[in-house]
Amino acid sequence: MNFTEQLAGIVGAENVLTGADALRPYLVDWRGRYRGRARCVTRPGSAAEAATIVRLCARTGVAMVPQGGNTSHCGAGIPDESGDSVIISLGRMNAIRAIDPVNNTLIAEAGCILQTLREAASSAGRLFPLSLAAEGSCQLGGNLSTNAGGVHVLHYGNARDLTLGLEAVLPDGEIWDGLRGLRKDNTGYDLKQLFIGAEGTLGIITAAVLKLFPQPRAMVTAWLAVESPQAALDLFGCLRETFGGALTACELVSAVALGLVLTHVHGAHPPFTRNSPWHLLIELGDTEGRNSLRSALEDFLGKMLEKSLLTDAILASGGEQARRLWALRETIGEAQKIEGFSVKHDISVPVSRVAEFIKRADAALEKAFPGVRIVAFGHLGDGNLHYNLSKPGASESTGFIEAQPRVNRIVYDIVDELGGSISAEHGIGQLKRDELLRYKSPVEIRMMRAIKNALDPHGLMNPGKVL
DSSP, X not given: OOHHHHHHHHHOGGGEEXXXXXXXXXXXXTTSOOBOOOSEEEOOSSHHHHHHHHHHHHHHTOOEEEESSOXXXXXXXXXXXXXOOEEEEOTXXXXXXXXXXXXXXXXXXXXXXXXXXXXXXXXXXEEOOOOOTTTTTOBHHHHHHTTOOOTTHHHHOOTTTTEEXXXXXXXXXXXXXXXXXXXXXXXXXXXXXXXXXXXXXXXXXXXXXXXXXXXXXXXXXXXEEESSHHHXXXXXXXXXXXXXXXXXXXXXXXXXXXXXXXXXSTTXXXXXXXXXXXXXXXXXXXXXXXXHHHHHHHHHHHHHHHTTSOSEEEEOSSHHHHHHHHHHHHTHHHHHHHHOOOBOOEEXXXXXXXXHXXXXXHHHHHHHSTTXXXXXXXXXXXXEEEEEEEOSSHHHHHHHGGGHHHHHHHHHHHHHHTTOBSBSSSOOTTTTHHHHHHHSOHXXXXXXXXXXXXXXXXXOXXXXXXO
C-alpha cells in the first residue's frame, strides 16, 4: 500500500483528503498571507488514531503539520511549498470528556471549538474564561499551542494559566497521558508547559484539563472616552485600586481602530456623538451578585470625570448593549481585513510602559513614513497591544509591503528597549522566526533547540515553525 492508503487504513478513506478542492481550505491561512502544499490532510478521530498516524509518519520520514481551526495570524498551521508534508487536522476530536464542577475542571479534546467549550462550562454553572474574537471557529488545540490570551487575561490569565493537564502525541507516536486535574503536583518538571506555546513543534496536543471558575452573577460593561494612552493608563490604575479583582477586562481602542469598524462592519454604531482620540472598554464581574457593582462604577466614573481622567462614559443598560459594545472591540480585526493590507504587530510591554511605547513608536514611524496610519488597540490590563500599520490608500499600502522589514525593526527595537516581547499572544509561526533569533538571547535559543532536538530529533513535527 502507498502512504495515502495506509492513512486511509487508520482513519477511513473519507478522512484522508487529497483533491485540490478538498485541500484548499487547509493550505491558506486566515489572513491569506501564507499558502502551502501538502500530500494530503488526514483527520484522526481519537488520540489513538493520531498516534498511529504519527508513528507512520515517523517511520516513513514524512513531516507533519498539526492544524486546528486555522485562525493563526503567523502561519503556524500552514505547510511549506514542498508538498511533502501531511496536515493532521484535529477537528474530529471534539469531545468534552468530563466536567467536574466540584473540582472546577473540564476535560476536552483538542478539536473542540472554544465557544462550544465556554457553553459547556456555562451549562454546568461554571465559567471557562478564555475569550477572543475567533472563539466561534478557533479550536482548543490551537489555543493551547499558541498560549492564547484574549480579553480576560487581566483577571484569569492566559491559556497557560488555565491548563492543569495535557494529553499529547509525541513525535515518535507515543501518547503522553498527563490529564491530571491537580492544582498542586510538585513531582518534577512541569511537562505540559513544554507543549503550551510550542505551536505543534514538540508534539500534538490531543486533550487538556482546563480550569473552571464560578459564573459571575453581576456584570457591568462600560465604554469610556479618554484623551490619551497615558490618561487610559492612569484611569486603569484607579480602576484596579478601587475594584481590585472585580475588574475582569480593560481594553484600549484608538479612534482609528474604531473608525475602521464603523466603516466596514454592518450594524456598528459610534458609542458617542462626539469623537474621542482614545477609548477604554471595561468589564466588572462579581460572583456574589451584588447590586451595588453598577452604582459603585457610576460613582467612580463621576469622580474620574471631575478629575478629567475621562471625557465621556456609557454604562451598558443590559446584556444586549454590552454585546454591542464588545462587538466594537472584537470586530477590529475583521474590519482591518476588509480594509486591506497592514503590517501587524502583536507586542507586549510592562503595563506601566504602554503609553511610552505608543508615544515613541508613533513618533518614530511618522518620521520614517510620513502619513502612516496607525491602528492601535489591545489589552491594556496586561500590556498587550495590537499595533498595526498601513497607508490610507490601497495603492500606497501595496508599496508599503516592501517596507515591512524596516517597519518591524522600528517597532521591535522599541519593544526590546522597554523590556517587552515581540509576540504576546499570536505566537511565532513562520512570520517571526528570524525576529526571534534577533531578540532572544543565544542562551535561550540554545535551550529551545536542545528541547526540540530531544523530543523531535528528525525535525518532522511542524518544521519551519518557531525555530
